[in-house]
Amino acid sequence: MNPELVLRIKSGLVLAVLVLAATWAGGIWFRLLAVAIAVLIFYEFSTIARNQERDPVGNGIGWLCVAVSGLLILYDRSSLALVVIVAGAIAAAAPALFRRKPAWAATALAYAGLSGLALSEIRGEGLLGLFAMLFVFAIVWATDILAYFCGRAIGGAKLAPSISPGKTWSGAIFGAAAGVAAGVAVALGIRPGGDIAIPLIALVLSIASQCGDLFESWIKRRFSVKDSSRLIPGHGGVMDRVDGLVFAAFAAFLIAGLMPNSSMLAGGDELAARLLGQ
Known part of the structure; x- marks a missing residue:
């Protein structure tokens, strides 16, 4: 296996453990x-x-x-x-x-x-916030992983060649499908039966995640840099790793806040409850 890919996987696993530990602790x-x-x-x-x-x-x-x-x-x-x-x-x-x-x-x-x-x-502070964050993580990570590997394996038409020449429509489509599947799986694990809007919300967050990736690629291309920094071995910088996550989180924040009878800053647990249809 490519040494760079091995380093990328190891760093990714360490980061995932740290992030999930902080998420669990809340x-x-x-x-x-x-x-x-x-x-x-x-x-x-x-x-x-x-x-x-x-x-x-x-x-x-x-x-x-x-x-x-x-x-x-x-x-x-x-x-x-x-x-x-x-x-x-x-x-x-x-x-x-x-x-x-x-x-x-x-x-x-x-x-x-x-x-x-x-x-x-x-x-937020409670259990609902934990569920909502895991929901977002599952969508973003599944989207990122499948878009990367399917894009490389299948290839085909470029998604945005002027911004990120390596990204393909095949990777974007398979990544979105994986994101929806992961989001639905997490939601069903939290509440069997779920909400009919969950697949649509998962799709929106998956698309937002990919838009975040493209935005960061555009920024790096605009300033002619390969990575945002060298803080994370094998990955580059923090922006390189959280580009999709922060866009998806902000999209989730907006979706929950714009739902009927909700408030944009009503609190994490209420936002989470509305996001997951609780």
């Missing part, structure tokens, strides 16, 4: 994980975009807001964290837009901050 442990992901995403995004050099004011605002929103997430103050992220992104965009340049610092803040917030809210 509470402050998972919020710490969500905040760590947000901070590392902002760091990697800012580094590859060279925000410190190109937009030091916007980058400074971004770091301040990532820190403040992270503390608010740790103390389970999601509403205030969302306000800080949105207001901070607007403030961070102002210097760049004034100079008629891309607002990469604001983009990095929005991407990182909303990722941490969505993950934290979906997990």
